[in-house]
Amino acid sequence: MLQGFKGVPRAVWMLSPGVFVNAVSSFTFVFVFVYLTGPRGLSVTEAGLVTGIGGIGLIAGNFTGGGYGDRFGHRRVLLIASALAGGALTLLPLLPTTALYAALPLAQYALGAIRSANAALVAVIVPEGARRQAFAVVRCVSNGGFTLGPPLGALIATGLSYDWLFVADGVGTLFFALWTARVVPARSAARAPAAAPDGGLGRGVWGELRARPAVLVLLGAILVVDVVYRQQYSTFPVHLADHGLDTGAYGLILALNGAVILVLELPAAVALRARPPLRVVGVGLLLVGAGYGALLLGTGIATAVVMMVLLSLGEILYKTPATAYVADQAPAHAIGLYQSLYAGVSASGVVLGPPLGGALYSAAPGLLWPLCVVLAAGAGAAVLWAHAEQQRRAARPARPAHETGSQPKAVAG
Structure with missing residues (x-):
């Protein structure tokens, strides 16, 4: 089976451990509603509003992260979004409850941008013909992480506190940024974006x-x-x-x-x-x-x-x-x-x-x-x-x- 993955560049294999750690630590989405209605004391309606706005931020980040990469570089956008999301998640337990209405959607927006920027980075560094296998590798390690994440998050929430869930998620996201910066050299992702056919935005x-x-x-x-x-x-x-x-x-x-x-x-x-x-x-x-x-x-x-x-x-x-x-x-x-x-x-x-x-x-x-x-x-x-x-x-x-x-x-x- 390994013969089928010979076309997948080394950078994708090196990126995979970071994707795995980030996925393992991405357990806050499972517990955020319980956190808001429990330790934070919000009503079900208020918690629904916060998570709903956060969901919109997540989708908006998915829709825009890759486009930013076309203009500024996919590796750069991935690193900035990871640092922003990691920092916001780590500091979130320290914020007053009213600030969650802005901080959580901001973190979710950055997390969405990470997803699309990471996919775009893989698409850029992998030649056509091997992309299906490359995306399968990234999806496999990501799913492995998501499988382990929720039970680990439950242990952290019950053994320590819900606040530590966000700290762990933030640290995992920051680790992903540092790992990506180390194993994906700027030169491997520095393929200059091609100009549109008319030199502008194309059609x-x-x-x-x-x-x-x-x-x-x-x-x-x-x-x-x-x-x-x-x-x-x-x-x-x-x-x-x-x-x-x-x-x-x-x-x-x-x-x-x-x-x-x-x-x-x-x-x-x-x-x-x-x-x-x-x-x-x-x-x-x-x-x-x-x-x-x-x-x-x-x-x-x-x-x-x-x-x-x-x-x-x-x-x-x-x-x-x-x-x-x-x-x-x-x-x-x-x-x-x-x-x-x-x-x-x-x-x-x-x-x-x-x-x-x-x-x-x-x-x-x-x-x-x-x-x-x-x-x-x-x-x-x-x-x-x-x-x-x-x-x-x-x-x-x-x-x-x-x-x-x-x-x-x-x-x-």
Whole structure:
């Protein structure tokens, strides 16, 4: 299997330990609501407002971090965002409660910028053709860290205090900045951003995307599926509880997601590296829909496990190839911007998923899972259609010059 990763540059392998430590320490998002309503004494409504604003900051950071990198350098933006987020998280326990309304969204914005800047940095230092494997490596170590983080965070919160959660998260983020500065030399990420074709901003974001309709379809599909995918963190545990399965059962089922990804992510990246990316992504989105479809057969341990396995397989198939495809399709002057667009839509479910899913589950619980199936299946079908269209265009013969009116003029003798 290692032969399949020969094209991944040394810088990506060296970056991975920092990504792992940062992911392990990124446990505050799991406990922030409990922290605000507990030690900080906010009401549920106030805590919801703070976390909601923080979620908007997170999405905004995802949408902008890569674009900043196109202008100022991806390594530089990653280091600045990591230092800002790490400092804000470390100092957050010392701030008065009223300051949390600004400090937490600021930290979340910086964390979002880290995600898109890191993806853009990987896309820049990895040559086309090896990006799928490179992103798989980064995702694998990141998922490993996220698997260990929550139980470690619970130990810190119960053994020390919730304040130490933020200190540990901040220190881990600062470590990531120092590690990146050490193992990714400026020269390896100093590829000057290419100028736009007209020397300015080119055709603009919309013009660039219209010239790449498959990317537009993919981004729309990922936006829809992320809202569906993240129901596993909001309405799904409520659904399990309503059917007699406690928090312990939910934790074990959720751990299955991390286990499947850790075992299969890298082998899948190697085995499927020559497959058309949009076809792989489309099948992955269909599997996400099939996962929620398993819940239509009834709710118990068996169907919940089937649901999580299918969801995890779908995640493996769609997330890494989609990230790499967007990087490969980006114009040279906008690699970071395209990674920001993908990062933003692929995290939008963090903000949109809980309120939309919760509202539907409260009003008509029997409709939520069928709708998830339909939305994911529709998104998968749209991506498969975009792949088929792309293939048809590639196979279409070029029109003769006399039909396009582009034949050369006769030279006067």
